[in-house]
Amino acid sequence: MTAPSYTPAAGGTAAPGPAYTVRALTGIPEVRPGDDLAALIAAAAPDLADGDVLLVTSKIVSKAEGRILAADSREAAIDAETVRVVARRGSLRIVENRQGLVMAAAGVDASNTEAGTVLLLPQDPDASARELRASLARELGVDVGVVVTDTFGRPWRSGLTDVAIGAAGVRVLDDLRGGTDAHGNPLNATIVATADELAAAGDLVKGKAGGLPVALVRGLGHVLGEGSARELVRNPADDMFRLGTSEAVREAVTQRRTVRAFTDDPVDPGAVRRAVAAAVTAPAPHHTTPWRFVLLESEAARTGLLDAMREAWIADLRRDGKSEESIAQRVRRGDVLRNAPYLAVPCMVMDGAHHYGHDRRDAAEREMFVVATGAGVQNFLVALAGERLGSAWVSSTMFCRDVVRRVLDLPENWEPMGAVAIGRPAEPPKERPGRDPEAFVEVR
Incomplete structure (x- = not known):
């Protein structure tokens, strides 16, 4: 099977920015509770190198960590994972879950899992990312970034995209305030959600139904650094859209x-x-x-x-x-x-x-x-x-x-x-x- 990949094309006459590639990893089998996820990824990407970033779908992290729940009612599982209801319309609920994320159905997923079960999100996605990064360093001796991703809808926008819910070894936010744009204008409010951009790039090659749960980004070593996906969750005091x-x-x-x-x-x-x-x-x-x-x-x-x-x-x-x-x-x-x-x-x-x-x-x-x-x-x-x-x-x-x-x-x-x-x-x-x-x- 040929892995989907993406390489941005340089255009125009301006000096080109950093070139990078994004490709999905093939050969990762169905993940079961207790599986060594780092070993499975290392086997699928023996060429993993310093500065690479891995984008790992949360579902396989949840499966490896045993976050599979036998549930007759998905609604009951959503209730158990919900801290606060943000908005409700009919049977659809947008909630804040135990991980502090605001999303539909608390991230409880009845797809890509056996009938009669549901998948919960990793209990601590940042910790999962840190453990996976450390294990890959032991397996292959490489310094990589890891982003755990999940699919979100977004206020004001139609459609779904992948975002970062856990991260390790990646600067999740790039604060450009205090700098200037290409015309010398001051940047007063620009903070780039780098980890979310990486997650969305990975989703281009992983897809939603292709059975390809991990993508590798190469050529963006400058995004490596210290960071936690918790930084992406807006402070309640600054959240103008905290409720429906x-x-x-x-x-x-x-x-x-x-x-x-x-x-x-x-x-x-x-x-x-x-x-x-x-x-x-x-x-x-x-x-x-x-x-x-x-x-x-x-x-x-x-x-x-x-x-x-x-x-x-x-x-x-x-x-x-x-x-x-x-x-x-x-x-x-x-x-x-x-x-x-x-x-x-x-x-x-x-x-x-x-x-x-x-x-x-x-x-x-x-x-x-x-x-x-x-x-x-x-x-x-x-x-x-x-x-x-x-x-x-x-x-x-x-x-x-x-x-x-x-x-x-x-x-x-x-x-x-x-x-x-x-x-x-x-x-x-x-x-x-x-x-x-x-x-x-x-x-x-």
């Missing part, structure tokens, strides 16, 4: 917390306006728009409002006969608004409300508008959480509406419905106590 659409909505809802301590980091006004855009999609009676958001973006505006509110509060507490010590304690507890770098005051307007001239029906009409305003504020808080902003909805403006309207120069029919403190949380949120949804449900 419906999962992101649920995550924002469940991760929303009342945050009372903020960093000094400034708040992006654009993020707040995006949250307002989400707020005004809430349901409301009679096709009305009962929401207004007053955004206090200057220190003077925040301080002016909070000082006036504090004076009004202190006056109320004194009228109630509270001691000066008790008043001071209460005022200190209210400092969550003062310590926030950004404030928003949601207001309700009842333009479009029906007037029945009947106390009970008019009271119900007002309640509908209050509920709609609350729905808008909930949307606002959840959207802020989606922007990685903490918030605290504090009721204080409802107790001194005349003061708030006067200081902020608001129309008489705007009813302040609390104030929302906004900022970057100063510490990770505490675990929310578990609540059984069934405790809040009555079925009739």
Whole structure:
């Protein structure tokens, strides 16, 4: 059998780059649990040389390591390998698996294995690559790179490609930041996923159904070095697409917390306006728009409002006969608004409300508008959480509406419905106590 191979052609008149070849290795038999994978590869590539890179399909690594599971249900195996569901559509699940990889079905594969069994990914693909590299050094006395590959789909792109899930002796990322391109322009964001490019090149000659699980790249010795495929997994804090659409909505809802301590980091006004855009999609009676958001973006505006509110509060507490010590304690507890770098005051307007001239029906009409305003504020808080902003909805403006309207120069029919403190949380949120949804449900 002739092994498929690929040699890139040099074109144009520019100085050619490094020439390399990629070829699939033939003669590797069906791999069984306990097989010496290094010995099988060494027998198929006795000419292996320093600087070569081997691209090894994860399936044969899994088989050699005994990662074969008798399973009546592939879904149960996927459940067992899943750490976090990223997105779900029908029976398809994109998940984060035990290896930290985000992929379809946790990498559990029912193909290329006997009926009634499934293949799991290697338990530690980087460790598998290191062991294979060390064993080949002992077998043949060569210094090679090893990349363990698997097939992924990709966000934004149709089709599948091989990527690196384990690596040893290969620089998996090539950080070009700080350099310049051919025109002298600075490279500010260019980090090349070298190991993934190698994996994809190997897939060109291995194929998906050719029974050729290993490819050899020759001529790219400069990619050898220290590296781990873990470096290719994006840090969660930098991952803008960590969740699917419906999962992101649920995550924002469940991760929303009342945050009372903020960093000094400034708040992006654009993020707040995006949250307002989400707020005004809430349901409301009679096709009305009962929401207004007053955004206090200057220190003077925040301080002016909070000082006036504090004076009004202190006056109320004194009228109630509270001691000066008790008043001071209460005022200190209210400092969550003062310590926030950004404030928003949601207001309700009842333009479009029906007037029945009947106390009970008019009271119900007002309640509908209050509920709609609350729905808008909930949307606002959840959207802020989606922007990685903490918030605290504090009721204080409802107790001194005349003061708030006067200081902020608001129309008489705007009813302040609390104030929302906004900022970057100063510490990770505490675990929310578990609540059984069934405790809040009555079925009739």
